[in-house]
Amino acid sequence: xxxxxxxxxxxxxxxxxxxxxxxxxxxxxxxxxxxxxxxxxxxxxxxxxxxxxxxxxxxxxxxxxxxxxxxxxxxxxxxxxxxxxxxxxxxxxxxxxxxxxxxxxxxxxxxxxxxxxxxxxxxxxxxxxxxxxxxxxxxxxxxxxxxxxxxxxxxxxxxxxxxxxxxxxxxxxxxxxxxxxxxxxxxxxxxxxxxxxxxxxxxxxxxxxxxxxxxxxxxxxxxxxxxxxxxxxxxxxxxxxxxxxx
Numbered sequence: 001x002x003x004x005x006x007x008x009x010x011x012x013x014x015x016x017x018x019x020x021x022x023x024x025x026x027x028x029x030x031x032x033x034x035x036x037x038x039x040x041x042x043x044x045x046x047x048x049x050x051x052x053x054x055x056x057x058x059x060x061x062x063x064x065x066x067x068x069x070x071x072x073x074x075x076x077x078x079x080x081x082x083x084x085x086x087x088x089x090x091x092x093x094x095x096x097x098x099x100x101x102x103x104x105x106x107x108x109x110x111x112x113x114x115x116x117x118x119x120x121x122x123x124x125x126x127x128x129x130x131x132x133x134x135x136x137x138x139x140x141x142x143x144x145x146x147x148x149x150x151x152x153x154x155x156x157x158x159x160x161x162x163x164x165x166x167x168x169x170x171x172x173x174x175x176x177x178x179x180x181x182x183x184x185x186x187x188x189x190x191x192x193x194x195x196x197x198x199x200x201x202x203x204x205x206x207x208x209x210x211x212x213x214x215x216x217x218x219x220x221x222x223x224x225x226x227x228x229x230x231x232x233x234x235x236x237x238x239x240x241x242x243x244x245x246x
Contacts, residue, residue: 007212007244009132009187011161011178013196018119019149031111034135035104039097047087059083068201071174073165076102077141081124084162086139107234108147118238123158131183134161136177136194138201150172161185165186172198173205182209194242199226214240 012018016061033053034090040047059082067073089097126133137146143164150156161184165171168180169189180187189210196202196216203213215233217223226233 004189007193008191009133009134009193010126010244011134011181011183011192011194011206013135013172013194013198013202013209014137014146014149016137016197016218017157017195017202018115019113019153020116021073021112022114028108028112029066031108031194032105035108036101039104043093043097044151045089051090052087055086056083067171071176073138073169073171074140075142075166076105077138089093103197106141109141109145110149110152113149113153115155116237118236120153120155122238122241124154128156131244132161133159134181135159136163136165136172136231137180138165140166140170167198172196172201172206172237175209176191177203178206178209178211182211193240193244194239203231212243213245216240 008133023031027158036052038051060079063074063079077098080101081094082092084097085091100154106128112246124134135150138187139146141164143162143166147156147162150159150162163177163181163184168177170177172178178189178194182192185192190212193212193214194202194206195214196206197218199215203215206213213232215226215231216237217233217235220235223233223235233242
């Protein structure tokens with residue numbers, strides 16, 4: 001093995017790589033809306049369900065597409081400010097609603113969040129093997145919420161660096177966020193492996209930054225498909241260990 005290319009650091013995506021939800025997205029959205037609707041009614045706003053849902057879905061889609069094109073991230077608070085304004089909420093109520101709705105969203109997110117199989121065991125092994133560890137998470141949620149996820153899942157102490165796109169104002173696949181992780185870890189791209197579940201955002205983004213990559217997939221069909229392209233791909237986070245020795 002070429003010593004100059006030995007892997008010294010492993011950087012992970014978070015959602016659907018290290019964590020997942022035991023409740024589907026539609027159910028989570030329904031739970032959030034139930035509480036948001038109650039909040040509106042208690043404060044004298046009669047905003048139709050269809051209007052709220054359609055406005056939120058369309059606006060979220062547009063904002064995420066723009067974020068992907070620009071490589072810049074927005075915060076959930078900024079998003080909610082514009083959404084509530086468009087729904088006719090009075091300016092004096094918007095800031096109060098942002099805080100309350102954000103808390104509802106975060107509570108529902110945490111209630112169904114779990115680690116994917118073998119994550120804690122794998123992180124422990126990586127630590128024992130003296131790898132530096134990091135996370136780069138694309139999310140509009142706050143850094144504090146992401147850290148609470150890591151803390152509740154009891155994996156926060158494994159990581160030397162945690163970068164959250166809403167805080168950094170940039171998102172994967174923008175090479176700047178990968179480069180910042182490398183700078184903070186004080187390692188070169190050639191000595192770092194990025195592990196993620198999105199072929200474009202995670203894998204192509206990390207490759208453009210010069211990192212080695214491992215794709216985590218959810219099915220045997222995906223495993224076969226990507227392996228046929230000579231990609232480093234696994235169906236379980238624990239399986240990354242064999243690639244790190246190459």
